[in-house]
Amino acid sequence: MNPLLDFSGLPRFSEIKPEHVTPAVDELLAAGRSTLAAVAHAAPTWDAFVAPLEDANERIGRAWGQVSHLHAVLDSPALREAYNANLPKLSQYWTELGQSEALFTGYKKLRASSEFAGLSQARKKIVENALRDFRLSGAELPADKKKRYAEISEELSRLGAKFSENILDATNAFSLTIEDAARVSGIPADVLQAAREAAGKDGKTGWKFTLHAPSYMPVMQYADDRALRETLYRESVTRASEFGKKEWDNTPLIARIVELRREMAALLGYANYAQVSLEPKMAESPSQVLGFLDDLARRARPFGEHDAAELREFARAELGLSDLQAWDVAYASEKLRVKRYAFSEQEVKRYFPEDAVLAGLFRLVEALYGLKISPAKAPVWQEDVRFFDVRDSAGALVGQFYIDLYARETKRGGAWMDDARGRRRRGSVVQTPVAYLNCNFSRPVGGKPALFTHDEVLTLFHEAGHGLHHLLTRVEDLGVSGINGVEWDAVELPSQFMENFCWEWDVLRHMTRHVDTGAPLPRELFDKMIAAKNFQSGLGFLRQIEFAEFDMHLHSDFDPAAGGTALQLLNEVRKRVAVLPQPAYNRFPNNFSHIFGGGYAAGYYSYKWAEVLSADAYALFEERGVLDAETGKRFRDEILAVGGSRSAAESFRAFRGREPSVDALLRHNGMIAA
Ligand SMILES: [Zn+2]
Numbered sequence: 060m061n062p063l064l065d066f067s068g069l070p071r072f073s074e075i076k077p078e079h080v081t082p083a084v085d086e087l088l089a090a091g092r093s094t095l096a097a098v099a100h101a102a103p104t105w106d107a108f109v110a111p112l113e114d115a116n117e118r119i120g121r122a123w124g125q126v127s128h129l130h131a132v133l134d135s136p137a138l139r140e141a142y143n144a145n146l147p148k149l150s151q152y153w154t155e156l157g158q159s160e161a162l163f164t165g166y167k168k169l170r171a172s173s174e175f176a177g178l179s180q181a182r183k184k185i186v187e188n189a190l191r192d193f194r195l196s197g198a199e200l201p202a203d204k205k206k207r208y209a210e211i212s213e214e215l216s217r218l219g220a221k222f223s224e225n226i227l228d229a230t231n232a233f234s235l236t237i238e239d240a241a242r243v244s245g246i247p248a249d250v251l252q253a254a255r256e257a258a259g260k261d262g263k264t265g266w267k268f269t270l271h272a273p274s275y276m277p278v279m280q281y282a283d284d285r286a287l288r289e290t291l292y293r294e295s296v297t298r299a300s301e302f303g304k305k306e307w308d309n310t311p312l313i314a315r316i317v318e319l320r321r322e323m324a325a326l327l328g329y330a331n332y333a334q335v336s337l338e339p340k341m342a343e344s345p346s347q348v349l350g351f352l353d354d355l356a357r358r359a360r361p362f363g364e365h366d367a368a369e370l371r372e373f374a375r376a377e378l379g380l381s382d383l384q385a386w387d388v389a390y391a392s393e394k395l396r397v398k399r400y401a402f403s404e405q406e407v408k409r410y411f412p413e414d415a416v417l418a419g420l421f422r423l424v425e426a427l428y429g430l431k432i433s434p435a436k437a438p439v440w441q442e443d444v445r446f447f448d449v450r451d452s453a454g455a456l457v458g459q460f461y462i463d464l465y466a467r468e469t470k471r472g473g474a475w476m477d478d479a480r481g482r483r484r485r486g487s488v489v490q491t492p493v494a495y496l497n498c499n500f501s502r503p504v505g506g507k508p509a510l511f512t513h514d515e516v517l518t519l520f521h522e523a524g525h526g527l528h529h530l531l532t533r534v535e536d537l538g539v540s541g542i543n544g545v546e547w548d549a550v551e552l553p554s555q556f557m558e559n560f561c562w563e564w565d566v567l568r569h570m571t572r573h574v575d576t577g578a579p580l581p582r583e584l585f586d587k588m589i590a591a592k593n594f595q596s597g598l599g600f601l602r603q604i605e606f607a608e609f610d611m612h613l614h615s616d617f618d619p620a621a622g623g624t625a626l627q628l629l630n631e632v633r634k635r636v637a638v639l640p641q642p643a644y645n646r647f648p649n650n651f652s653h654i655f656g657g658g659y660a661a662g663y664y665s666y667k668w669a670e671v672l673s674a675d676a677y678a679l680f681e682e683r684g685v686l687d688a689e690t691g692k693r694f695r696d697e698i699l700a701v702g703g704s705r706s707a708a709e710s711f712r713a714f715r716g717r718e719p720s721v722d723a724l725l726r727h728n729g730m731i732a733a
Contacts, residue, residue, distance in 0.1 A: 061079045061082055061083050061086075062074040062075050062079060063075060063079050063080065063083035063122045063125060063126070064083050064086065064087070064122065066118055066121060069437045069438065069459075069479070069480075069493065070121075070125045070438065070479060071438050072125070072129075072438045072439055072440040073438040073439070073440075074438070075125060075126075075129065077135070077137040077138045077140070077141040078137075078141070080126050080138075080141035080142070080144075080145055081141060081144065081145060083122050084119075084122070084123065084126075084145045084148055084149065085148075087115075087118055087119045087122055088119065088148060088149075088152050090115055090118070091115045091116060091118075091119055091152060091156075092152075092155075094111050094112055094114075094115040095112065095115075095155075095156065095159060095161075095162070097111065098111055098112055098161075098162075098165065099159075099161035099162070099165070101165075103165050103166075103168035103169040103172055104169065104172070104174055105169070105174065105178060105182060108165050108169060109169070109182075109185070109186075112162075113536075113537055113538070116156075117481075117483075117537055119149070119152070121479070121480060123145075123149055124477070124478070124479060125479070126138075126141070126142060126145070127142065128440075128477060128479070128495060129440060130142040131470065131471050131475075131477075131497070132440060132441070132463055132469070132470045132471075132497060133440050133441060133469050133470070134227070134469045134470070134471070135469065139224070142220075143217075143220065146216060146217070146220060147213055147216070147217060150212060150213050150216040150217075151209070151213060154196065154208070154209045154212045154213070155209075157192060157193060157196030157197070157198065158193075158196060158197050158198050158200075158205050158208070158209065159198070160198065162189075162193070162198075163190075163193045163198040163199075166186055166189045166190050166193065167190065169186055170186055170187075170190060179535075179536070180704055180705060181534050181535065181536045181538075181539050181540075181704040182536055184538075184539050184544065184703065184704050184705065185536055185538035185539055185544070188339070188538065188539070188544055188703075189538075191338065191339060192339070194327075195327065195335060195338055195339070196208070196212075197209075197326065197327065200326065200327075204326050207322075207326060208323065208326055208327075211319050211322060211323050211326075212323075214315075214319060215316065215319050215320070215323075218312050218315060218316050218319075218655075219316070219655065219656045219657070220656070221312060222299075222309055222312050222313075222316075222652060222655045222656040223471065223652050223656035223657075225299040225306075225307040225308070225309050225312075226298055226299045226309070226472075226649075226650055226652055226656070227471055227472075228299075228307050229298040229299045229303055229304070229307045230269070230270045230271060230298060230472070231269075231468060232303075232304070232307075233269065233270050233294050233298075234267055234268065234269045235267070235268045235269075235287075235290065235291070236258050236261070236263050236265050236266065236267045236268075237265050237266050237268070237287070238264060238265040239265075241284075242284045242287055243266050243282065243284070243287075244282070244283045244284065245281045245282050245283035245284075246277055246278060246281050246282050247277060247281060247405045249501070249504060249505070249510065250273075250274070250277040250278075250281075250501075251266055252504045252505050253273070253274070253501060253502075253504050254266035254267050254268055254274065255267075256504060257269070257274075268291065270291070270294060270295050270298065271466055271468075271472065271499070272466065272472060272499055273466050273499065273500065273501040275291055275295060276389075278291050279291065279292065279386065279389040279390065280389045280390060280392075280393045280404075281390070281393065281405075282390070285380075285386070285387070288386040288387070288390060289384070289386045291386075292385060292386035293386075293642075293644065296385075296642075296644070296645045296646060296647065296650070297644055297645075297646050297649075298646075298649065298650055299646075299649045299650060300646035300649045301646075302644065302646070308649075309648075309649040309650075309655070310646075310649060312655065313625050313648055313649070313655060314619060314624070314625070316655055317613060317614075317617070317619055317625065318619055320332040320614065320660065321619075323335070331345070331614060331615045331616070332614045332615075332660065332661060333345040333348075333611060333614040333615035333661035334615075335661075336614065336660055336661035336662055337661065339546065339547070340546050340547050340548045340662065340665070341546040341547075341548045341549050341668070341706070341707050341708060342548050342664070342665075342668060345611055345614075345615040345616075345661070348607075348611055348664045348668075349608070349611055349612075349615075351664070351667075351668065352604050352607055352608050352611070352664055352667070355600065355604055355667060355721075356600075356601065356604045356608075356635075356636055358725065358730060359597050359600035359601055359604065359730065360597075360601065360638075361597070362596065362597025362600070362729075362730055363597035363598050363600065363601040363638045364597070364638050365597060366595045366596075366597045366598045366638075367598065367638040367639050369395070370383065370388070370391055370392060370395060370595075370639075371383050373391060373394070373395045373398075374387060374391040377394070377398070378390075378391055378394060383639075383640075384640070384642070385639070385640065385641050385642060385645070388639060392594075392595060396591055396594055399591070399594070400587045400588075400590055400591040400594070401587060402584055402587050402588070402591075404512050404513065404514070406584070407512065407513050407580075407584065407588065408510045408511065408512045408513070409510065409573055409574050409575070410571040410572065410573050410574075410579070410580045410584075411510055411511040411512070411513065411515075411516055411570075411571060412507075412508040412509070412510055412511075412572055412574050413464070413503070413508050413509040413510070413511065414508055415570050415571055415572040416511055416516055416519065416570050417462075418570065419566065419567075419569055419570020419571075420519065420520060420523055420570070422569065422570075423560055423566055423686075424523070424527065426686055426688065426691075427686065427688065427691035427694075427695075428527075428531065428691055428692070428695050429451065429452045429688065429692075430449055430450065430451060430452070430457065431449070431450045431451075431452070431454075432447050432448070432449050432450075433447065433448050433450070434446070434447055434448075435447055435448040435459065437459070437461070439461065440463075441463065441467075443463075443464070443465060443502070444461055444462065444463045445461070445462050446459065446460070446461050446462075447459065447460055447462070449530055456491050457491065457530060457531065458482070458491050458492040458493060458494070458529070458530035458531070459491065459492075459493045459494075459530075460493065460494040460495070460496055460526050460530065461479070461493075461494070461495045461496065462496045462498075463495065463496070463497045463498070464498045464500050464502075464509065464519075465498075465499070465500055465501070465502035465509070466499035466500065466501065466502070467502075470497070470499065472499055473499060474496075474497060474498040474499060474518045474519075474521070474522050475497050475522065475525075476494055476495065476496055476497070476522045476523075476525035476526050476529065476554075477494070477495045477497070478492065478493070478494055478495070478529050478541060478542065478543075479493040479494065479495055480492060480493040481529070481537045481540050481541055481543060482532050482533075482534065482535065482537075482540045482541060483535055483536060483537045483540060484535035484536075489535070492529055492530050492532065492540070492541055494525075494526040494529045494530055496519075496522045496523065496526050497522070498515070498518060498519060498522065500515050500519075507574055508574065510574060513561065513588065516561050516570075517558045517561050520557040520558050520560060520561050521554045521555065521557060521558050522554065523557055524553045524554035524555070524556055524557030524558070525542065525550075525553065525554045527553060527557070527699060528541060528542050528545070528550075528553040528554070528698075528699055528702070529541035529542050531695055531699040531700060532699065532700055532701075532702045533700040533701075534700070534701065534702045534703075534704050536704075538703075539702050539703035539704045540702050540703075540704075541702050542702065542703070543702060543703055544702065544703025544704070545702060545703040545707065546703075546706070546707045547658070547659075547662050547665050548662065548664070548665035548668045548669060548707075549665075549668075549669055549672060549707030549711075550665070550669065551665060551666055551669035551670070551673065552669045552672045552673045552676065552698065552707070552711075553673075553698060553699060554673075555666075555669055555670050555673035555674075556673040556676055556677055556694075558673075559673070559674075559677040559680075559685075559727075560685065562588075562589065562592060563685050564582070564585055565685065565686060566685070566686070567580060567585060568580055568582075568585070592729075593728055593729030596728040596729055596730070597730075598638065598639065600728065600730075601636055601637060601638060602637070603666060603667055604636055604667065605629075605632055605633060605636045605637050606651070606653075606663050607663045607664040607666070607667060608632045608635075608636060609625075609628060609629045609632045609648075609663075610651075610653075610654050610659070610660070610661060610662070610663040610664070611661055611663075611664060612628060612632065613625055613628055613654075613661075614654075614660055614661035615661070625648045626646065626648055629647060629648055670724055671719055671720075671721050671723075671724050672707075672711055672719050674723040674724035674726075674727050675711075675715065675719045675720055675721075675722075675723045675724070676694065676698070676711070676714060676715060677723065677727075678723040679714070679715060680694075693714060694714060697710055697713040697714035698710050698711070698714050
């Protein structure tokens with residue numbers, strides 16, 4: 060039997076082969092289409108009309124979810140081929156559904172029926188969302204425009220996948236093996252050990268460096284050899300650009316993607332693509348978002364300018380770098396941080412072995428929400444992937460999750476949570492949710508446990524926050540259970556919320572153990588970390604605002620017909636927002652997969668937007684005690700459990716008792732008095 064067609068339990072990862080993909084997709088899409096045909100004639104009730112489609116589409120989503128998960132974490136030429144061959148079919152199917160007049164009519168009839176008033180809040184929301192999404196996917200368009208809309212969607216989904224692949228290919232194509240020990244001076248021992256093992260795998264001596272984060276970042280931060288930093292920096296920021304292989308150049312893809320999105324917006328009757336993107340979001344208009352960003356930029360600017368001036372002066376006086384360059388910034392920052400706070404990230408990292416961190420995370424979740432997390436068995440895609448059960452205090456299964464922690468060549472960069480299965484009720488049976496947590500941390504080397512930087516611990520907590528949002532839902536209908544149906548710009552609330560705990564002594568001290576001595580994190584070192592927390596927060600703020608403004612302008616008031624390019628637009632935004640220089644060859648847009656290869660188009664602002672919500676939510680824990688179980692219960696009940704069954708604005712008000720305020724975020728970043 061094709062393992063992709065087995066929905067009785069967990070995905071059968073050890074058995075899934077690239078040749079299973081096409082037959083499974085074809086069979087499921089055929090079943091989806093016949094369901095579509097059948098419900099078109101059904102009575103417009105939930106059970107006859109919505110439920111059968113939900114079943115068919117869930118099977119498609121779950122099977123394809125496994126394929127795209129494997130494509131992201133265990134890429135191979137055969138799988139990539141199968142993925143790319145089937146992606147347009149999926150896109151075509153969802154477009155058909157989104158444009159089906161019969162479905163649109165059915166939802167409109169259900170909305171107008173007497174049954175509607177008696178539906179649960181979740182089901183009402185699902186119907187309303189469906190009607191909105193129909194309009195946004197062109198259901199009201201005349202036939203010729205519908206056809207064009209479908210062509211645009213398909214081309215956009217192909218270009219988005221190609222955009223990300225180009226980055227991965229360009230990243231993998233570069234490596235630098237250094238034989239001269241003098242050139243690796245300053246780089247931490249564990250990074251060198253990994254680099255030596257990597258060179259050894261190629262049958263070489265010396266140290267092999269790549270553009271993957273666990274190799275690239277430490278070089279930028281610690282390598283004393285300025286030329287080495289410059290080489291890696293240049294290679295990294297010119298990936299997938301005209302400076303590399305022509306077939307990996309993302310420049311024409313960017314222009315085409317922007318053009319297609321503009322055309323799509325015009326078809327739908329909007330002035331620009333940003334308006335389309337904001338329709339299902341919490342923010343109301345591009346100008347509201349730009350106003351929000353301008354306000355934050357204005358508040359952060361003096362702090363950013365101060366940070367930059369201080370860094371330049373330090374680099375000149377102490378490091379002999381009279382012309383601070385982009386490839387010096389991380390290096391000089393680390394030296395300044397060490398000098399000022401007398402500790403390094405590497406020193407901190409010695410206290411965060413993987414087992415202590417995971418145990419600490421689990422204990423926190425157990426304490427806040429009255430749960431129990433324990434290891435469990437499931438087929439996995441890679442031997443070092445682990446799997447866990449989450450149970451409530453009575454021992455009932457709440458959900459399950461996989462953790463895939465380490466970077467490897469076959470995995471795409473970054474860290475992310477994805478859902479393998481959502482919570483839903485079918486008759487008397489509740490299907491429990493299952494999540495994937497994926498990171499790109501350094502694997503264990505030299506027989507020692509993997510060690511995480513504090514930043515990596517934050518990343519892990521962040522993804523765990525997304526996971527909890529998915530796993531702790533109580534909603535019983537797929538369309539709005541867990542993270543489903545949650546507004547994009549509010550979806551980072553539970554994740555960024557979790558990061559706050561990584562700055563709490565009562566949490567942190569229980570999740571540290573020095574890798575050599577076994578000692579917990581000393582209070583003195585923690586105090587230094589806290590003092591250093593807002594180090595260069597102005598610079599960090601401005602960088603995020605720069606990306607968000609670029610994205611929002613690109614998708615609202617930027618007109619490619621006027622002759623400008625995305626790169627020129629970015630440079631204009633940088634003139635207003637950025638305070639540190641960048642070489643002219645930097646091709647950041649070519650690597651901005653969030654907005655070109657992912658779903659963040661006209662949505663990058665949502666990180667800062669949601670940070671306002673998460674900081675303000677956490678402030679209630681600061682007021683009541685950070686491990687206060689009652690506040691934890693309230694957070695679970697009002698934010699996590701409700702998923703997308705009501706608007707994020709309502710959920711926030713229910714938890715906080717008032718509208719969100721930016722004060723807590725500014726205070727947490729040292730930009731307002733505590
Ligand atoms: Zn996130």
